Amino acid sequence: MLEQLSWKVGGQQGEGVESTGETFAIALNRQGYYVYSFRHFSSRIKGGHSNDKVRVSLKQYRSIADYTDVLLAFDQESIDVNVQEVRQGGVVIADSKFNPTAPEHVRLFSIPLTKIAEECGSAIMKNMVSLGASACLLGLPINTFREVVEERFLRKGQRIVDQNMEAISRGFNYMRELGGADPQFALRPADGTRRLFMMGNEALGLGALAAGARVMPAYPITPASDVMEYLIKQFPKVGGVVVQTEDEIAAINMTIGAAYGGARAFTCTAGPGLSLMMEAIGLAGMTETPVVIIDTQRGGPSTGLPTKQEQSDMLAALFGTHGEIPKIVLNPATTEECFTVVGKAFNLAERYQCPVIIMTDLQLSLSKQTTEPLRLEDVVIDRGAVASEEDLAAAAGGEFPRYRLTDSGVSRRVFPGTKGGLHHVTGVEHMETGRPNETAGNRKQMMEKRMRKLQGVEIEDSVVRTGDESPDIAIVGIGSNIGAIAEAKEWLQRDGLKVAHVHIHAILPFPKRQLQAALSGAKQVVVVENNATAQLRHLMSFFGVDCPNAHSFLKYNGQAILPVEIYEFCKEMN
Amino acid sequence: MATVKDFRNNVRPNWCPGCGDFSVQASIQRALAALGKEPHEVAIVSGIGCSGRISGYINTYGFHGVHGRALPAAQGLKLANRHLTVIAAGGDGDGFGIGLNHFMHAVRRNMDITYIVMDNQIYGLTKGQHSPTSAHGFEAKTTPQGNIENAIIPTQVALGAGIGFLAQGFSSDVNQLVQLIEQAIQYRGFALVNVFSPCVTYNKINTYDWFREHVYNLDQVPDYDPTDRAAAMQMVVKTGGLATGLIYRDDSRVPYEDQIPGYPERALVEEDLTLSGEIFQNALKQFA
Numbered sequence: 001m002l003e004q005l006s007w008k009v010g011g012q013q014g015e016g017v018e019s020t021g022e023t024f025a026i027a028l029n030r031q032g033y034y035v036y037s038f039r040h041f042s043s044r045i046k047g048g049h050s051n052d053k054v055r056v057s058l059k060q061y062r063s064i065a066d067y068t069d070v071l072l073a074f075d076q077e078s079i080d081v082n083v084q085e086v087r088q089g090g091v092v093i094a095d096s097k098f099n100p101t102a103p104e105h106v107r108l109f110s111i112p113l114t115k116i117a118e119e120c121g122s123a124i125m126k127n128m129v130s131l132g133a134s135a136c137l138l139g140l141p142i143n144t145f146r147e148v149v150e151e152r153f154l155r156k157g158q159r160i161v162d163q164n165m166e167a168i169s170r171g172f173n174y175m176r177e178l179g180g181a182d183p184q185f186a187l188r189p190a191d192g193t194r195r196l197f198m199m200g201n202e203a204l205g206l207g208a209l210a211a212g213a214r215v216m217p218a219y220p221i222t223p224a225s226d227v228m229e230y231l232i233k234q235f236p237k238v239g240g241v242v243v244q245t246e247d248e249i250a251a252i253n254m255t256i257g258a259a260y261g262g263a264r265a266f267t268c269t270a271g272p273g274l275s276l277m278m279e280a281i282g283l284a285g286m287t288e289t290p291v292v293i294i295d296t297q298r299g300g301p302s303t304g305l306p307t308k309q310e311q312s313d314m315l316a317a318l319f320g321t322h323g324e325i326p327k328i329v330l331n332p333a334t335t336e337e338c339f340t341v342v343g344k345a346f347n348l349a350e351r352y353q354c355p356v357i358i359m360t361d362l363q364l365s366l367s368k369q370t371t372e373p374l375r376l377e378d379v380v381i382d383r384g385a386v387a388s389e390e391d392l393a394a395a396a397g398g399e400f401p402r403y404r405l406t407d408s409g410v411s412r413r414v415f416p417g418t419k420g421g422l423h424h425v426t427g428v429e430h431m432e433t434g435r436p437n438e439t440a441g442n443r444k445q446m447m448e449k450r451m452r453k454l455q456g457v458e459i460e461d462s463v464v465r466t467g468d469e470s471p472d473i474a475i476v477g478i479g480s481n482i483g484a485i486a487e488a489k490e491w492l493q494r495d496g497l498k499v500a501h502v503h504i505h506a507i508l509p510f511p512k513r514q515l516q517a518a519l520s521g522a523k524q525v526v527v528v529e530n531n532a533t534a535q536l537r538h539l540m541s542f543f544g545v546d547c548p549n550a551h552s553f554l555k556y557n558g559q560a561i562l563p564v565e566i567y568e569f570c571k572e573m574n
Numbered sequence: 575m576a577t578v579k580d581f582r583n584n585v586r587p588n589w590c591p592g593c594g595d596f597s598v599q600a601s602i603q604r605a606l607a608a609l610g611k612e613p614h615e616v617a618i619v620s621g622i623g624c625s626g627r628i629s630g631y632i633n634t635y636g637f638h639g640v641h642g643r644a645l646p647a648a649q650g651l652k653l654a655n656r657h658l659t660v661i662a663a664g665g666d667g668d669g670f671g672i673g674l675n676h677f678m679h680a681v682r683r684n685m686d687i688t689y690i691v692m693d694n695q696i697y698g699l700t701k702g703q704h705s706p707t708s709a710h711g712f713e714a715k716t717t718p719q720g721n722i723e724n725a726i727i728p729t730q731v732a733l734g735a736g737i738g739f740l741a742q743g744f745s746s747d748v749n750q751l752v753q754l755i756e757q758a759i760q761y762r763g764f765a766l767v768n769v770f771s772p773c774v775t776y777n778k779i780n781t782y783d784w785f786r787e788h789v790y791n792l793d794q795v796p797d798y799d800p801t802d803r804a805a806a807m808q809m810v811v812k813t814g815g816l817a818t819g820l821i822y823r824d825d826s827r828v829p830y831e832d833q834i835p836g837y838p839e840r841a842l843v844e845e846d847l848t849l850s851g852e853i854f855q856n857a858l859k860q861f862a
């Protein structure tokens with residue numbers, strides 16, 4: 001019996017790989033399993049190998065496995081590319097149509113997927129036939145898929161539903177006749193708990209909705225577009241607006257305009273767009289306009305690896321803008337956190353009146369994963385310092401001191417349209433009234449006012465530590481690597497090592513104190529990140545974290561980091 | 575009710591004496607007063623350049639952003655508060671050089687805002703380089719042997735992009751300019767008023783006198799029909815882009831804000847941001 005399963009479907013992009021994987025994943029999630037799926041795709045619409053790898057378990061793992069138990073192949077290429085990771089004695093289910101061949105170490109089941117599908121009504125149902133075969137192998141009743149099939153196809157009529165169920169059933173039976181019902185592969189039953197199943201981008205969109213976002217100008221880019229595509233469906237319910245702008249420069253400037261106007265506004269992009277937004281992010285800092293920018297990192301630079309995993313925008317997010325502004329950078333790691341982080345970002349942006357960048361990575365943005373309950377109460381709205389009637393009355397007749405010098409550096413905002421609040425806003429250095437002033441004294445005062453807002457501030461829970469005290473190894477991670485690190489930690493602990501997992505959830509203001517405390521007593525430190533130049537580790541030393549025994553685990557081939565890779569790296573060190 | 579005086583502030587423009595932008599400033603102030611606007615109901619969003627400073631010289635809300643991006647910021651502001659009178663303003667370099675992309679798309683998007691360009695055929699603030707509206711052969715710091723590029727003709731570009739309201743003014747005809755700006759603000763949709771606003775310091779060719787000699791004032795063409803797009807295009811081509819007055823208007827267009835599904839009549843800035851539990855629970859169903 002299997003406690004957990006690593007299942008993969010592969011084929012040419014556009015031949016239903018994604019829908020096969022999704023149907024499988026959703027159906028199992030509804031049985032109460034924890035599911036984590038990662039899609040390998042390329043930057044084209046049709047053709048090219050793509051696959052969807054799904055991890056099914058009774059316990060939450062936020063990572064794909066390094067091996068595969070079951071590979072479902074729609075073409076020989078899918079076998080050739082993926083079979084080396086199928087474990088000894090693992091199973092390959094392939095379409096007889098292409099006379100599949102597979103190496104000795106796996107068991108190959110050749111099933112006429114296309115032919116059976118055609119007999120059921122249409123060749124496109126070969127994915128259903130393959131799901132039926134999988135179900136037989138795993139000891140799952142075919143009704144596991146009924147609900148999902150009905151949701152997908154009922155609007156096309158009962159006949160289509162029946163045909164699809166028939167395809168699943170025929171696949172199941174064919175597999176059984178081949179002797180494919182193997183108790184070794186039977187998946188231990190789950191408890192039937194219903195949990196959410198979503199990707200980081202959807203959680204971000206839902207989070208934006210809950211946070212009171214109302215204006216989202218954005219320009220399409222992988223892997224960010226889902227956020228706008230999600231909100232364009234949701235916003236009409238709350239009166240918000242998504243604008244597909246002409247470019248990212250327009251998107252960020254429109255976001256700034258809307259935020260200046262008093263709306264909660266944000267934009268969402270990936271590396272190339274973040275680069276284009278830099279000048280205006282400086283404008284938001286200089287004019288103290290609260291905006292939120294989401295950067296869903298992908299492989300860079302330039303067009304780089306547009307559909308692959310990387311975490312290489314960290315330095316750009318921190319240092320990309322010319323000049324000096326206060327700025328906050330948040331790094332969620334899970335779908336649950338993607339949901340809450342948007343509200344948190346808006347609150348911080350409005351409290352400190354500065355731009356806030358939320359960084360995800362492709363794996364977090366696009367991996368669909370079982371998600372614990374999301375609660376609206378976890379998102380509170382705090383709009384920060386806004387002018388009261390008295391403030392307006394105090395300014396009566398004169399100009400409103402929008403940039404009043406205060407101890408905290410934060411001054412009250414007033415929205416255009418407000419009577420008695422007239423003031424000027426400019427990206428040129430300015431005085432308390434917002435009027436331009438380039439004198440040395442004013443410059444110094446105003447620069448200090450802005451920078452004071454975040455001086456000494458560390459965002460709460462920027463560092464989360466789990467694991468052993470006085471560890472042999474502390475593994476530091478960021479973003480979607482949370483799952484791979486957590487798992488590697490367990491394996492290392494099983495080997496008798498004392499291990500801590502230190503995850504960073506914000507890199508600006510850099511949580512020096514929190515990180516230092518979390519690392520105290522660690523004999524060795526391993527910083528795990530998806531880039532070639534060890535950006536996170538360099539930030540640690542740049543911001544003065546004392547950590548002489550730090551090593552870097554780096555991966556920059558576009559692929560997700562696997563638990564086994566971290567495990568082996570740590571083993572070699574010890 | 576607010577008067578012209580209420581739209582003046584005590585900031586002294588840092589423009590050169592005689593700069594055409596003074597007239598544009600005065601015309602906007604007169605037009606706003608004539609339309610019965612109150613200063614707090616108006617926001618002027620401008621780009622960077624000598625002309626871009628204008629948002630600081632009129633007593634309304636003012637936002638002076640980055641070079642070339644006045645239009646995106648103005649559109650964002652309009653979305654946040656659809657009841658504000660939003661005016662975007664800037665120079666020819668700002669609007670038709672670095673910001674041309676945004677101009678084309680602002681036309682296409684058609685939000686109810688007014689765009690006033692102070693077109694002096696030169697880069698003023700950066701001290702005299704040629705601009706996208708400088709004529710072929712024009713000598714400037716960056717074209718010492720004469721411009722080898724061709725000029726953009728703003729009115730032609732605007733009509734080509736499908737604009738719904740197009741006017742062109744000239745800084746020495748303030749009465750006409752006031753009227754054009756009033757109409758542009760009243761127009762429900764995106765309106766461009768391109769203003770020939772001479773730079774007396776760096777442009778020694780396109781001077782007040784040059785424009786007086788060359789503009790073609792449509793106010794003096796009784797049978798000109800500004801609702802006929804083909805005629806408007808013909809006029810713009812025939813005059814080499816030098817026609818002034820109301821060139822084109824189409825009152826049948828529906829502005830962007832009126833077409834956004836579910837967009838409230840109330841300004842977004844006035845809205846309660848709390849999400850209802852019911853909408854939230856419904857949204858979760860998709861992921862169950």
Ligand SMILES: Cc1ncc(C[n+]2csc(CCOP(=O)(O)OP(=O)(O)O)c2C)c(N)n1
Pocket residue numbers: 622623624625626641664665666667668669692694696697698699700705773
């Ligand atoms: C991104 C960027 N590039 C260049 C500049 C420098 N710059 C400031 S204003 C300007 C051109 C101004 O010309 P125009 O828009 O015609 O306005 P004018 O000064 O003539 O009124 C330039 C190039 C800048 N501020 N920002």
Ligand code: SF4
Pocket residue numbers: 588589590592593594595624625694698699772773774775776
């Ligand atoms: S340089 Fe030219 S555009 Fe600038 S203020 Fe002087 S006259 Fe006006």
